[in-house]
Amino acid sequence: MSYVWLITGANRGIGFELTRQLLASSTVSNTVIAACRTPDKATDLHALKSKVGDRLHIVPLDVSSEISIRASVGAVDAVLAGRGIDYIYNNAGINPSDDSPFDLSYTEFLEVLQTNVAAPALIAQLYHTHLERGFRKVIVNMTSGLASIGLDCGPKCTSYSVSKTALNMLTYKQAKARPDFTAIVLDPGWVKTAMGGAGAILEPEESVSGIVKVVTALTPADSGKFFRYNGTQHPW
Numbered sequence: 001m002s003y004v005w006l007i008t009g010a011n012r013g014i015g016f017e018l019t020r021q022l023l024a025s026s027t028v029s030n031t032v033i034a035a036c037r038t039p040d041k042a043t044d045l046h047a048l049k050s051k052v053g054d055r056l057h058i059v060p061l062d063v064s065s066e067i068s069i070r071a072s073v074g075a076v077d078a079v080l081a082g083r084g085i086d087y088i089y090n091n092a093g094i095n096p097s098d099d100s101p102f103d104l105s106y107t108e109f110l111e112v113l114q115t116n117v118a119a120p121a122l123i124a125q126l127y128h129t130h131l132e133r134g135f136r137k138v139i140v141n142m143t144s145g146l147a148s149i150g151l152d153c154g155p156k157c158t159s160y161s162v163s164k165t166a167l168n169m170l171t172y173k174q175a176k177a178r179p180d181f182t183a184i185v186l187d188p189g190w191v192k193t194a195m196g197g198a199g200a201i202l203e204p205e206e207s208v209s210g211i212v213k214v215v216t217a218l219t220p221a222d223s224g225k226f227f228r229y230n231g232t233q234h235p236w
Ligand SMILES: NC(=O)c1ccc[n+]([C@@H]2O[C@H](COP(=O)([O-])OP(=O)(O)OC[C@H]3O[C@@H](n4cnc5c(N)ncnc54)[C@H](OP(=O)(O)O)[C@@H]3O)[C@@H](O)[C@H]2O)c1
Pocket: 008, 009, 010, 011, 012, 013, 014, 015, 036, 037, 038, 061, 062, 063, 064, 065, 090, 091, 092, 093, 094, 095, 115, 142, 143, 144, 145, 187, 188, 189, 190, 191, 192, 193, 194, 195, 196, 197, 200
């Protein structure tokens, strides 16, 4: 089988590791459309492309810009030549500060909401016909344990947590609106990336190998669920 993935924020961190592992698969022939905001500086992606060739396509996409998101469709269409997308993986995200509800920056809050929620919403809206032409029809929205009200994580990272909780609700709505799609939220765990920091628990390889197992095994019955990277589920 051969699948097409569209991954945002694919130039570093979890997004890059996901791209790397999908292209290293010996059992499935994956094609990855790796979206990133500055392809010219995506040295790891270009190094990977020199090894895998046409199975990796690097396209510009700044998810904080509506213009860039809309413009990406043309670049992706040029790559696909009529083919569908099997997996849309909304991975790009920001967590600029450990703010609290009474000192958050209004401007920064809006930036976080735009990048972490509004962008995945617009991407799904613009690419849903591509999913219709795909075999798997999966949307993965990268969330966080901090999105869970049930986990009772306290006041830290307010803007980020609110954005990811909103992303969870968006995903629930997507799952309900389109029973023919499989839309889930996935928490990668606490991962050693620029965002997770050096003190995190998981290496990107471990988180992503779990993510690949979970996501590739999804069935329509899983739509609307809140998964962790290891296949367990979080309370909402
Ligand atoms: N690491 C963790 O412990 C952890 C835990 C829970 C959830 N997550 C989630 O996992 C996802 C990936 O996180 P990570 O740990 O890999 O973070 P990271 O190392 O900071 O990487 C973030 C990625 O998002 C991209 N990005 C940010 N803003 C963007 C924009 N406006 N347009 C396009 N790309 C943009 C970055 O691209 P640039 O290089 O251009 O900045 C980078 O590729 C995020 O959604 C995050 O919330 C991470």
